[in-house]
Amino acid sequence: MKLRLLGVLVLAFASACAPGVGYGTIEAASSAAVVPAPPTSTAPPAPREVPTETHTGKGSGEFETSWPADQLGFFTFDCPKCTSNVMIDSDGGEHGLVNAIGAYKGTTWLNTYEDRPTKRVTIHANAAWTATISDFRSLPMTAPGQPMSGKGEAVLRLPAGVSKVRFTAKTRGNVALWINAGDFRDLLLNQIGNVEVERDVRGPGYLKVDGYETSWTLTPS
Structure with a gap:
């Protein structure tokens, strides 16, 4: 009687340990949850207030600007006594900013290309001039x-x-x-x-x- 009972217990223990017999597979939980990446925005940065830059000179020359690369700027050039070609170029994406003859005053924009911000402006003129770069408030x-x-x-x-x-x-x-x-x-x-x-x-x-x-x-x- 004792031998029969022992045999039953051994059989029950072996059945419980046998893999894949009436039991599902237990998987360990991942230690790091997968968080989806936020969508990439293609919208340009919102305009913000930036202090106005003012540059002056006489005749041809150039100047460097510290205007923020991510902000649209508005470039105003004033040369009231110019009598010949007025040509203004930059190293930004807009290239020629001004191409005129004689006295000139006007406004254009710069930094419209995010990958080519303006850092240097070159002036061709034959009189005293004033150049400003301002934000949208101007x-x-x-x-x-x-x-x-x-x-x-x-x-x-x-x-x-x-x-x-x-x-x-x-x-x-x-x-x-x-x-x-x-x-x-x-x-x-x-x-x-x-x-x-x-x-x-x-x-x-x-x-x-x-x-x-x-x-x-x-x-x-």
């Missing part, structure tokens, strides 16, 4: 339904909600109109002579008028 703000007029090259702010702009220009030379809405940049117009057009746009953003001899009027809606 620009005039347009308003829907209200015409804004000017002469020469300029950059204007567009408020949110604007979807169209009416643009008229009088000039003997070339005139171009650009839009920069952060992740969207496009050439809206590029022609020679007088023009009257309407173009689709998207605010908030910036509009740039190219054409140093141009008298223009712009009306957003």
Whole structure:
């Protein structure tokens, strides 16, 4: 009787230890949970306030800028007594910033290409000049339904909600109109002579008028 009972116990113990007989597989829990990576954003950095840079000189020369590489800058050049070619270049993605003849005052933008920020500006002029680089606060703000007029090259702010702009220009030379809405940049117009057009746009953003001899009027809606 004792031998039979011992045999039963040995058989029961062997059955309990046999692999894969009525039991699932136990797996150890991972020590580190897998956390999905956050999505990569392609939106440009939000504009922030940056102190204005001012540079002065006489005749041809160059200067270095410490403008933040991740911020759009607005470059204004003033040479009221220039009498010959005024040419301004940079080592940034925009290349030629100004190409005019005679007295000049106008505004353009720089640092529109994240991989090629402007660090050096080269001036070709024959008189005393002043160059400034400013942030968005230096620009005039347009308003829907209200015409804004000017002469020469300029950059204007567009408020949110604007979807169209009416643009008229009088000039003997070339005139171009650009839009920069952060992740969207496009050439809206590029022609020679007088023009009257309407173009689709998207605010908030910036509009740039190219054409140093141009008298223009712009009306957003």
